[in-house]
Amino acid sequence: MTQKSIPDIVVGRLPRYLRALEYMLRNGIKTTSSQELGESIGISAAQIRKDLSQFGEFGKQGTGYSVRYLVDQLQAILHVNQSWDLVLVGVGDLGTALAAYQGFINRGFHIVLAFDNNPIKVGKKIGGLPIYSMEELEKRVSTSKAKIAMLTVPASAAQETADKLIKSGIRAILNYAPMQLNVPSDIHVEYIDPVTKLQHMTYYLG
Amino acid sequence: MTQKSIPDIVVGRLPRYLRALEYMLRNGIKTTSSQELGESIGISAAQIRKDLSQFGEFGKQGTGYSVRYLVDQLQAILHVNQSWDLVLVGVGDLGTALAAYQGFINRGFHIVLAFDNNPIKVGKKIGGLPIYSMEELEKRVSTSKAKIAMLTVPASAAQETADKLIKSGIRAILNYAPMQLNVPSDIHVEYIDPVTKLQHMTYYLG
DNA sequence: TTTACTCCGTGAAATTAACCACAAAAAAGG
DNA sequence: CCTTTTTTGTGGTTAATTTCACGGAGTAAA
Numbered sequence: 001m002t003q004k005s006i007p008d009i010v011v012g013r014l015p016r017y018l019r020a021l022e023y024m025l026r027n028g029i030k031t032t033s034s035q036e037l038g039e040s041i042g043i044s045a046a047q048i049r050k051d052l053s054q055f056g057e058f059g060k061q062g063t064g065y066s067v068r069y070l071v072d073q074l075q076a077i078l079h080v081n082q083s084w085d086l087v088l089v090g091v092g093d094l095g096t097a098l099a100a101y102q103g104f105i106n107r108g109f110h111i112v113l114a115f116d117n118n119p120i121k122v123g124k125k126i127g128g129l130p131i132y133s134m135e136e137l138e139k140r141v142s143t144s145k146a147k148i149a150m151l152t153v154p155a156s157a158a159q160e161t162a163d164k165l166i167k168s169g170i171r172a173i174l175n176y177a178p179m180q181l182n183v184p185s186d187i188h189v190e191y192i193d194p195v196t197k198l199q200h201m202t203y204y205l206g
Numbered sequence: 207m208t209q210k211s212i213p214d215i216v217v218g219r220l221p222r223y224l225r226a227l228e229y230m231l232r233n234g235i236k237t238t239s240s241q242e243l244g245e246s247i248g249i250s251a252a253q254i255r256k257d258l259s260q261f262g263e264f265g266k267q268g269t270g271y272s273v274r275y276l277v278d279q280l281q282a283i284l285h286v287n288q289s290w291d292l293v294l295v296g297v298g299d300l301g302t303a304l305a306a307y308q309g310f311i312n313r314g315f316h317i318v319l320a321f322d323n324n325p326i327k328v329g330k331k332i333g334g335l336p337i338y339s340m341e342e343l344e345k346r347v348s349t350s351k352a353k354i355a356m357l358t359v360p361a362s363a364a365q366e367t368a369d370k371l372i373k374s375g376i377r378a379i380l381n382y383a384p385m386q387l388n389v390p391s392d393i394h395v396e397y398i399d400p401v402t403k404l405q406h407m408t409y410y411l412g
Numbered sequence: 413t414t415t416a417c418t419c420c421g422t423g424a425a426a427t428t429a430a431c432c433a434c435a436a437a438a439a440a441g442g
Numbered sequence: 443c444c445t446t447t448t449t450t451g452t453g454g455t456t457a458a459t460t461t462c463a464c465g466g467a468g469t470a471a472a
Contacts, residue, residue: 009429015405019384033449041386045449046431053451061450062438079408086404093306097299098400103384107401147411148404172407174400178225178309180247188410190403194304194380195313197396198292198354199221201378202285204394205353215459239419251419252461259421267420268468 010051016041017048018074024067033064083108085146087170089161090153091116091131094176098150099127111150113140117157134161141168148172155179162189216257222247223254224280230273239270289314293347293376295367296358297322297337300382304356305333317356319346323363340367347374354378361385368395 020041024032034045034052052058058073059065075081086104088095088111098104099111114126117134124131132140141149149170153161158177165173172188175181178196181189226247230238240251240258258264264279265271281287292310294301294317304310305317320332323340330337338346347355355376359367364383371379378394381387384402387395 007428011409012406014409015402016386018405019399019402020386023385035449044431046433047429049449049451050430057451059450060438061436062440062448064449077409078405079411080405084404084408093303097303100299101400103401104404107405109401109404148407150400172404172411174403174407179229180222180226188407190407192398192400192403193225194307194356194398195309195315196221196225197380197398198290198310198315198378199224199284199286199313200218201354201380201394201396202290203217203220203283205285205378213458241419250461252463253459255419255421256460263421265420266468267466268418268470270419 006054010054013043013047013051014074014078016043017051018071018078018080021067021071021074025071029067031064032067032070034059036064080108083110084148085110085112085144087112087141087144087146087149087165088114089116089134089137089149089151089165090157090176091118091121091126092152095150095152096126098152099129109148112146113144115140117153134164137164138168141165141170146170148174150174150176152176212260216260219249219253219257220280220284222249223257224277224284224286227273227277227280231277235273237270238273238276240265242270286314289316290354291316291318291350291352293318293350293352293355293371294320294358295322295340295343295355295371296360296363296382297324297327297332298358301356301358302332304358305335315354318352319350323359340370343370344374347371347376352376354380356380356382358382 017037020037021032034048038045038048055077056073058070072081086109088099091099091114095114099114104111111129114129114131115134115137116122116131121131122133147170149165151158151161151173155177158175158179159181162173162181162183166183166187171186173181173183174190174192176192178193183189223243226243227238240254244251244254261283262279264276278287292315294305297305297320301320305320310317317335320335320337321340321343322328322337327337328339353376355371357364357367357379361383364381364385365387368379368387368389372389372393377392379387379389380396380398382398384399389395
């Protein structure tokens with residue numbers, strides 16, 4: 001009798017709700033409605049209510065939702081009411097930019113290990129973090145508590161690097177390499193490929 | 207009697223098909239099947255056939271698809287059989303990384319203008335490109351032929367910058383700022399927010 | 413030529429996702 | 443207290459998306 005599982009597409013919208021609600025919180029908005037929240041992010045009020053109802057009853061008729069309370073609840077659902085350690089593999093231009101990005105730290109994601117296969121970079125530091133060689137990856141990742149990796153290596157090295165990460169205990173990968181990764185079904189992968197997004201838009205630019 | 211419009215979700219898969227097919231092409235694979243292509247990117251063969259059938263008949267029974275021919279067709283459908291000019295707004299760490307990224311040039315996207323509001327950066331160069339001040343944005347973008355912008359400014363400046371870009375003739379925005387943009391319905395926006403993707407994955411990491 | 417395979421394109425069926433509309437709860441204003 | 447307004451949570455409906463499954467075109471080999 002396991003509870004019915006939540007559609008992935010619903011889970012994928014929760015971070016957007018959370019982002020909008022955290023923005024409201026920062027701006028001192030105490031209460032909101034599915035209507036107002038929906039308008040701010042372009043999603044129907046009914047959709048938001050249906051999505052949230054999958055996880056419990058968070059609102060009050062006539063009043064709407066307490067922003068603070070709903071933020072807390074969504075953070076708990078997404079497990080972001082805790083800090084997460086990240087591993088960064090590939091310290092090129094993009095990896096360097098990600099290491100400097102304050103948006104991770106602000107929202108509870110901390111890069112704790114960085115790797116690169118370029119001998120010139122190994123031993124240097126990136127944002128206070130030493131860059132280790134790829135040979136040290138398995139040992140250092142295995143003994144860390146990181147479960148998430150960001151992959152910013154060239155496409156040609158992405159699959160073998162992913163394999164290593166998984167062998168080292170990584171369970172989720174944010175893949176910036178422009179290629180599909182082949183992973184076991186219990187490993188979660190999300191993709192970020194700006195060219196794919198651009199090509200999606202050029203379709204409509206006729 | 208305009209032809210029925212193609213679902214956006216189908217359009218969104220085409221760049222993934224194209225990416226896999228271009229990879230095959232580089233590796234000398236001349237022919238493939240919906241089965242093989244599907245396995246390589248984790249999409250069912252039926253789905254691929256159905257998607258492609260929206261645009262025409264590109265395969266041959268018993269043989270499958272000519273990789274070269276299908277690449278050509280998809281490039282034409284997505285309008286990426288031409289070069290596209292890009293505007294980059296926000297030359298921070300991320301903007302700098304994007305300006306250096308070879309993946310854009312390789313696939314026909316060229317950054318032709320860069321802007322930043324930091325007086326220290328204005329006048330300097332980024333990848334051979336001068337950085338202009340935000341005051342020059344409207345004038346320079348209007349007189350360029352760029353229709354696509356990449357937005358890598360802080361969230362607090364994203365909406366007003368987007369408004370300016372749209373006023374200057376930009377019709378598609380790739381938004382790296384962690385917030386929803388409010389734009390007219392004929393403007394296309396795609397979002398890249400790594401934190402949102404990480405939060406999607408932490409849901410499953412329990 | 414014949415037989416055995418392969419694999420596309422597609423109508424139909426099944427599944428999934430989105431939307432609607434309303435009862436009921438809460439608040440506000442007499 | 444009563445009336446009006448707001449807004450949730452949800453059962454039921456509609457719409458969109460995916461999968462199934464098959465006719466038939468093409469290939470291969472004897």
